[in-house]
Amino acid sequence: MDQSRSKLTFSLVIVVGFLTVCPVVMLALGSVSEGLTAFGDFTPDKYIKAYTDPALLDVMVNTVIFVLGSSVLATVLALFLAYLNTRTDIPFKFLFKVLSIIPMMIPHLLFSVSWALLLNPSNGMINTVLKGALSLESAPFNIYTLQGMILVEALLDLPIAYLIIAPAMASFDVALEESSRVFGAGTWRTLLRVTLPILRPAILAAFVLGVVRSLASFAVPSVLGMPGRVNVLATHLYEMISLGFATDYGKAAAVGMSVLATSVTLIYVYRALTAESDKYVTISSRGYRPAVIELGRARIPLFTIVAVLSLFMIVLPVAVLLYTSFVPYTMVPSARAFSLMSLKHWSDVLQDPLSLLALKNSLFLALAGATLGVVLSVFVGYAIVKVKTRASGLLESLSFLSFSFPGIVIGVGFMWFFVQTPLYATIWALLIGYIATYLPYGVRPMASAFVQVHAHLEESSLVCGASYLTTMRRIIVPLLIPGIVSAWILMATMFVRELTLSVVLSRPGTEVLAVQILRFADDGLWGKLSALGIIMILISTSLVVLATLVGARFRTVEGGG
Amino acid sequence: MEIRIQGVSKYYFSEGKTIKALDGVDLTIPANQIFTLLGPSGCGKTTLLRCIVGLEAPDTGEISIGDEIVWSKDRNISIPPEKRGLGMVFQTYAIWPHMNVFDNVAYPLQVRNVSRDAIRERVEKTLRFVQLEGFENRPATKLSGGQQQRVALARALVAEPKVILFDEPLSNLDAKLREETRKELKAFLGKLKITAVYVTHDRIEALALSDTIAIMRAGRIIELGSPQKIYFDADHEFVADFIGRANLVKATVRAQDAEYTVVDCGMGTITCQRRDFAVGSEVTLCLRPEFIRLVRGEGGGGKNVVDGRIDSLIFVGEAYEAEIRVGNELLLAKFDSDVNLKAGDAVSFTLDPAHCLLVSI
Numbered sequence: 001m002d003q004s005r006s007k008l009t010f011s012l013v014i015v016v017g018f019l020t021v022c023p024v025v026m027l028a029l030g031s032v033s034e035g036l037t038a039f040g041d042f043t044p045d046k047y048i049k050a051y052t053d054p055a056l057l058d059v060m061v062n063t064v065i066f067v068l069g070s071s072v073l074a075t076v077l078a079l080f081l082a083y084l085n086t087r088t089d090i091p092f093k094f095l096f097k098v099l100s101i102i103p104m105m106i107p108h109l110l111f112s113v114s115w116a117l118l119l120n121p122s123n124g125m126i127n128t129v130l131k132g133a134l135s136l137e138s139a140p141f142n143i144y145t146l147q148g149m150i151l152v153e154a155l156l157d158l159p160i161a162y163l164i165i166a167p168a169m170a171s172f173d174v175a176l177e178e179s180s181r182v183f184g185a186g187t188w189r190t191l192l193r194v195t196l197p198i199l200r201p202a203i204l205a206a207f208v209l210g211v212v213r214s215l216a217s218f219a220v221p222s223v224l225g226m227p228g229r230v231n232v233l234a235t236h237l238y239e240m241i242s243l244g245f246a247t248d249y250g251k252a253a254a255v256g257m258s259v260l261a262t263s264v265t266l267i268y269v270y271r272a273l274t275a276e277s278d279k280y281v282t283i284s285s286r287g288y289r290p291a292v293i294e295l296g297r298a299r300i301p302l303f304t305i306v307a308v309l310s311l312f313m314i315v316l317p318v319a320v321l322l323y324t325s326f327v328p329y330t331m332v333p334s335a336r337a338f339s340l341m342s343l344k345h346w347s348d349v350l351q352d353p354l355s356l357l358a359l360k361n362s363l364f365l366a367l368a369g370a371t372l373g374v375v376l377s378v379f380v381g382y383a384i385v386k387v388k389t390r391a392s393g394l395l396e397s398l399s400f401l402s403f404s405f406p407g408i409v410i411g412v413g414f415m416w417f418f419v420q421t422p423l424y425a426t427i428w429a430l431l432i433g434y435i436a437t438y439l440p441y442g443v444r445p446m447a448s449a450f451v452q453v454h455a456h457l458e459e460s461s462l463v464c465g466a467s468y469l470t471t472m473r474r475i476i477v478p479l480l481i482p483g484i485v486s487a488w489i490l491m492a493t494m495f496v497r498e499l500t501l502s503v504v505l506s507r508p509g510t511e512v513l514a515v516q517i518l519r520f521a522d523d524g525l526w527g528k529l530s531a532l533g534i535i536m537i538l539i540s541t542s543l544v545v546l547a548t549l550v551g552a553r554f555r556t557v558e559g560g561g
Numbered sequence: 562m563e564i565r566i567q568g569v570s571k572y573y574f575s576e577g578k579t580i581k582a583l584d585g586v587d588l589t590i591p592a593n594q595i596f597t598l599l600g601p602s603g604c605g606k607t608t609l610l611r612c613i614v615g616l617e618a619p620d621t622g623e624i625s626i627g628d629e630i631v632w633s634k635d636r637n638i639s640i641p642p643e644k645r646g647l648g649m650v651f652q653t654y655a656i657w658p659h660m661n662v663f664d665n666v667a668y669p670l671q672v673r674n675v676s677r678d679a680i681r682e683r684v685e686k687t688l689r690f691v692q693l694e695g696f697e698n699r700p701a702t703k704l705s706g707g708q709q710q711r712v713a714l715a716r717a718l719v720a721e722p723k724v725i726l727f728d729e730p731l732s733n734l735d736a737k738l739r740e741e742t743r744k745e746l747k748a749f750l751g752k753l754k755i756t757a758v759y760v761t762h763d764r765i766e767a768l769a770l771s772d773t774i775a776i777m778r779a780g781r782i783i784e785l786g787s788p789q790k791i792y793f794d795a796d797h798e799f800v801a802d803f804i805g806r807a808n809l810v811k812a813t814v815r816a817q818d819a820e821y822t823v824v825d826c827g828m829g830t831i832t833c834q835r836r837d838f839a840v841g842s843e844v845t846l847c848l849r850p851e852f853i854r855l856v857r858g859e860g861g862g863g864k865n866v867v868d869g870r871i872d873s874l875i876f877v878g879e880a881y882e883a884e885i886r887v888g889n890e891l892l893l894a895k896f897d898s899d900v901n902l903k904a905g906d907a908v909s910f911t912l913d914p915a916h917c918l919l920v921s922i
Contacts, residue, residue, distance in 0.1 A: 456655035459616050462642040463649040464669035464716065474668075478659045 009383045009391040013398065016380060019436035020401045023413030027260065030416040031253035046250035055236070056255075062225075063215070063232040066149055071210030073154035078161035078206055081306065086170045088293045090303055095310050100159045100166070105541045106317055107497035108156050109514050110533040112223035113521055114317035115152050119143035120227075123330050125320070132332075144228030153220045155313055157213050161206035164274075168202035205273035212266050215259065216406035218500040223521055233259055237408050238503065241415075249412060256409035267404030318537065325530035345527035355532055357509075358516035362496055363539075365430055365512065370492035373435045373442045377487050378480070380439075381446030403440040407500025410437060415504055425507035433501050438494050442487040449483025485550045493540045562627035562723040562756055564590040564613060569622035570780075571608055582608040583619065584780035590758060591773070595750055597759045599767040600777035601803070606760045607728055609777070613758065614649055614726050615642035626724060643672075648717030648725040652732060654709045656701040662688070662712055663697035669720040687719045691749065707738050714749065725750075727759040731766060743769055764804050768792065776800045798920045801847040808848040808892045812919070814838045821914055827890040828867050833917035844919045850882070852916035853894035856909040865912040874904050885910070 032042050050056070085096040118126045119141045127139035134140075142148065176198065180190040196203070214220075221235040231239070233255065240252040295302060323333065326341040349355045384396045402410075414433045418424040423432070453476060461471040499514035506515045513536050520529035571583040582605045590596045598606040611617040613624060615631065618639065624632040626647075631640040648669075657665055663684055670680045688694055691711040696704070701712055710730060717725050730746075731739045747770050750757050761767055767774050768788045775785045776799075784791065784800045795801040802809060812826035817840060821832045826846055838844055856866060869887035881896040885908065894910065902908070 452658075454653055454655065456651040456653045457657055459642070460649065460651055460655035460713075460716075461657075461668070462616070463614055463645075463647060464672060465643045465646065465720065466668070466672040467643055470672055475657060479657075 006387070006389060006391065008379065009387050009389060009395060012380055012383050013391055013395050015376065016395060016398045016439065019432070019439065020398050020405075022417055023405075023410045023433075023436065024260065025413075026416040027253050027256055027409065027413030030250060030413065031257050033250055036249050036416065036419050046248075046254040049248075050251045050254035053251075055231070059231050059233060059236045062146060062230055065146055066153065066221070066225075066232050067211055067214045069146075069150035070153035070157060070214045071207050073150060074157035074161045074210045075165075075203060075207045077154065077158050077309075078165050079203060081158075081162055081309075082166040082169045084302060084306065086166060086172075088295050088302075090295060090299065090306065092303070092307075095306060096162075096166075099306075099310055099313060100162050105537060105544055106314075107499070107514065107533075107536060107540065108217070108219035109223065109497070109499050109517055110321060110537065111156060111317050112152055112220050113517070113526075113529060113533065114320040115143050115148070116223055116227075116521075117320050117324055117330065117526060118316070119148065125330070125332050128332050142228070143224055144230070146225075146230055149220050149224045149230065149232075152224060153214050153217055156217075156220065157210045158313075160213065161210055164206040164209065165199070165202050168199055172198065201273045201276040205270055208266050208270040208273060212263050212270065212404055215263060215266075216408070216500065218408055218503065222518065234406065234408050234500070237412070241412065241504065249415060252412050253416070256406075256412050259406055260404075260409050263404040263406055263409075264401065267400070271400065318534075321530040321533050321537075323530075324526050325534055328527070330526055345531040349528050349531045349535075352528070354511060355516055355528075358511040358513050358532075359535065361427060361430075361510060362498075362513040362536075364427065365434060365498070366492040366495040366539075366543075369431050369434045369495045370442075370488045372431070373439065373491045374446075374484055374488045376435065377439065377442030377446045378484065380443050381450050381483075384443070385447050385450035399439055399443045402437050405437050407437060407498075408504055411501045411504025414501075418505070425510060427510050430502060430505050430510060430512065433505050434495050434498060437501055438491055438498075441490045441494055445483045445487040445490065446480075449480050452483075453479045482550070489543050489546060489550075493543045496539050496543070497536060563592045564588075564724065564756065564758070565623075565625045566590075566609070566613070567623045569609070569612060569619045569624060571605075571612060571617060571619045581605075581780045583612070586622070586780070586782055588775065588782055588785075590756065592756050593754050594772040595747075595757045595759060595770055597761060597767045597771040597774045598777055599761060599764065599774050599803075602762055604777040605780040606762075606777050608780075610726055610728055610758060610760045614647055615640065615645050646720070646722055648720065648722040650710070650713045650717050650725070650727045650730040652729045654713040654730075654733070656704075656709050656712055658700075658702045660701060661697065662693065662699050662701050662704070665701050665712055666715045666719050669716060673720065683719055684715075687715045690718070690752075691715045692745075706734050707742055710734065710742055711745075714746070718753070718755075722755070724756045724758065727757065727761075729761050730759075731761070732763070739766075746770065768804070776803065793916070794918065795847070795920055798845045798847070798922055801845075801918060801920050806850055806893065808850065808890075810846040810848065810890055810892075812844050812846040814840050814842050814844060814919075816840060822919055824919065827888045828892075829888075831867075831912060831917055832864050832914045833919050834915050836919040838919060838921075843922060845922050847918040847920050848892065848912060849916060850893045850895040852913060853885070853892065854911050854913070855896060855900065856911055864914060865917065866909055867912065868907065868909050871902060871904050871906045871908055874902060 031046055032044065033046075034041055034043055081096060081099065084090045085093055116124070118124050121127060121139040121142040121144065124139065124141070124143065127141055130136065130140050131138075143152070172195070177190050177194055180194045185193060216234065218234045218238065221230075221232045222238065225232060226235055237252045237255060237259075240255075241247050241249055324330065325345050326343070327337050328340055328342070328344065331337045380395060380399050383392045384399070411433065414429070414436075418429045423429045457475055457479070458471055461475045462468070466474065497514055498512065499518065502512045502515050503518065506512055513532065517529055517532055517536070520526075520532065566586055566588040569583055569586045570581065573580045573582055586609060598609060600606045608617060612619050612632070613626070619632060619634070621634050623630060623634070623636075626645065629640070630636065630638050631645055632638060657668075660668070666684045666687060667680050670683060675683070684697070685694075688696065691714055693708065693711055693715065696708070701709065704712065713730070731742055734742055743766055759770060771788055773785065774788055774791050776783050776791065778799060783797055784795060791800060791804050795804065798809060801807050810826050810828065812824035812831070814822060815825050815830065816823040817835070820835060822835050822838060823830060823832050824844065824846060831846060833846065867887055869885040869892070872884040872886045872891060875882045876898065878898070880898050881900060881902070883894045883896055883902070885892045885894050896902070
């Protein structure tokens with residue numbers, strides 16, 4: 001049995017290693033090659049060309065401001081919300097849960113588009129309304145700026161930061177704070193000297209993850225940055241490989257190498273931080289509730305802030321898209337606008353062969369990709385949790401690696417690989433790329449599912465007289481099903497909306513939903529875009545709802561101890 | 562059924578070192594008794610249990626249950642756990658969280674292809690036996706710790722095995738519940754004709770439950786006997802120390818007679834129950850705190866009267882725990898809580914020779 005286990009781990013290391021290391025190696029090789037077609041001859045030219053590009057300095061400055069700005073804002077907002085939810089008597093606490101799962105339902109691309117529709121300087125709805133109401137010369141807001149990008153990216157990264165900080169705060173032992181109070185420190189001093197330092201690993205982890213995500217972010221910079229010619233690294237790379245006369249994959253690879261190196265470093269910092277943050281979990285028993293701080297007069301104003309934030313993050317984007325999909329052109333809601341409403345954009349989209357093809361491709365990728373990805377994740381999760389060898393440790397690190405992959409950079413690496421194979425420009429290229437990039441989203445739920453299956457559960461079945469096969473069928477598989485379901489749904493929702501990898505790998509015939517939406521955005525076809533976007537949201541939402549229902553069904557028999 | 566273990570060893574390899582989890586264990590577990598393997602953690606007791614049940618394969622030796630050899634290195638026999646027909650209660654209970662109480666208990670019968678009606682009847686009977694009637698449709702994980710423990714017991718008993726094994730089944734319960742469950746378990750097992758092998762590191766649990774106790778250390782069985790034998794008449798210092806609180810005093814054998822062995826030690830000359838030690842050999846005198854009896858007033862003058870001074874005195878409710886300084890020795894003693902003493906008082910006490918136990922070092 002031990003031998004077959006190590007064989008399994010070994011072959012998984014090869015498969016996962018291929019998926020994650022291959023694009024990195026190809027990217028590295030590509031960065032020192034002449035081009036996609038002249039692969040193999042060493043040349044340092046691309047690095048020289050890429051790093052002496054006068055535009056790069058601007059791009060770097062923008063990137064740093066964008067990345068740090070959005071990560072700081074997201075972390076501060078998350079800290080604020082987490083504190084309100086776990087430690088105060090703020091009303092309507094369910095809102096916080098809603099706020100933390102919304103990004104699953106609204107793809108980043110559509111969220112960015114909805115903000116462009118609201119706040120673009122020429123005909124953004126809020127701008128138009130304010131211009132009329134205050135009789136202004138020009139639009140008061142311009143979302144096509146660095147500030148606009150930072151705001152939108154921060155709102156997108158907020159839920160993830162919240163999901164890291166809130167549990168740390170909820171498991172915080174209030175006695176630590178109370179003792180500080182007893183020794184004479186006031187509320188603020190306690191917050192600064194005790195609470196925040198103890199939460200530091202969690203806060204830093206949220207911040208670092210924010211940096212990795214905004215560095216990889218393509219939706220916000222492409223929708224909000226490119227119209228105002230505010231380029232960051234992601235859009236800089238995109239321009240090199242898809243715009244202009246001479247696409248230069250080598251130069252993109254050369255720049256991509258440093259983006260990738262930064263991301264990989266940061267993600268290992270993040271991992272170390274979360275490990276440390278787990279050490280700080282001071283309370284683990286059940287039924288424990290930290291003392292609740294009464295907000296008093298601040299209760300209503302603080303709640304208003306949360307309510308407005310929820311409005312911005314949930315209601316407004318969907319409402320704007322829905323509204324835009326019905327009106328003939330961009331206009332402020334009015335009696336006239338409502339009288340002009342029609343299903344024209346919807347029927348246009350549903351008759352547009354390209355959109356239908358994209359829909360078909362995305363659905364295929366979601367269903368087939370998630371299924372294959374989960375099968376792989378089951379084996380990887382088993383090897384990581386149940387087979388504790390050096391090889392399984394390596395496997396864990398490998399499967400975690402792609403968590404750091406900026407889609408557009410890794411896409412360039414895959415490009416180099418697929419060009420050498422018959423898979424180039426086929427849907428299979430996207431499928432492999434998706435699974436490689438999103439593998440951690442499948443492995444993590446599976447690994448925690450395997451952790452739950454204690455060896456005794458398996459052994460007691462054997463002692464009861466059940467054969468190994470019966471044990472598999474009646475004990476192990478049923479216990480894993482919740483993990484399998486959530487891994488599948490998570491991967492499927494990711495694949496339905498995938499943008500960053502797809503913009504690199506998608507070719508005529510292999511269009512996917514997000515790429516088609518981006519194309520509508522470039523052409524200013526907001527109505528069609530909104531109709532297609534709503535379809536995309538509907539697909540993701542129904543998958544999430546399905547996940548919640550299935551999860552709830554299994555939760556009734558889970559837990560205990 | 563009797564369990565015979567002959568020459569069983571089990572080795573683990575870790576960081577280049579070989580660890581002997583079991584080191585040539587020879588043991589016969591008599592039929593229809595509660596037999597306890599007791600020892601500190603890491604002594605190999607759980608490994609031995611897992612070898613009996615078949616979840617671990619020993620590296621040498623032979624194990625037979627009743628007339629059947631279930632493991633033999635030399636004869637190349639290895640019966641898998643599911644074919645050994647035993648019952649087992651795990652430390653974590655191993656209650657399957659996706660099944661209700663009925664399905665958990667019915668499982669051993671279901672995998673034996675027992676008819677549906679017979680299963681229902683036997684599960685009901687077993688649940689009644691462990692006092693869990695009416696819990697059939699509860700999700701098993703929604704039960705309290707003590708109830709889960711009884712589900713695990715019911716599951717182990719339902720197929721009416723001849724042997725049931727317990728791997729520290731009470732260690733996950735809180736102190737009060739542990740005591741209650743211990744009593745219940747003893748009552749349940751007393752009603753059945755079954756061989757029970759029980760693993761624990763809790764000496765009180767072992768004393769209270771067992772017909773026979775085997776003390777293990779470093780992969781070997783050191784001593785075997787009834788709870789009284791182990792507590793009062795242990796042969797080894799390790800056993801005497803492990804099974805209860807004891808004062809261990811270095812002593813030298815001075816004389817032997819028909820009834821007593823007399824030793825010299827830091828407290829003077831003490832007459833002890835007879836043990837076969839050569840005159841002049843080094844031994845350990847083991848004194849249980851509860852057998853250090855105060856001499857009231859000036860009386861005494863009999864055997865083993867010792868004078869000392871109270872070093873410290875702690876009130877623990879039902880008794881005083883005193884540390885008495887006698888020469889260089891500091892003895893722990895237990896006095897009735899109504900004595901009128903304080904630290905610094907001079908005291909005399911007697912030691913009944915029957916409770917002065919000599920053990921080999």
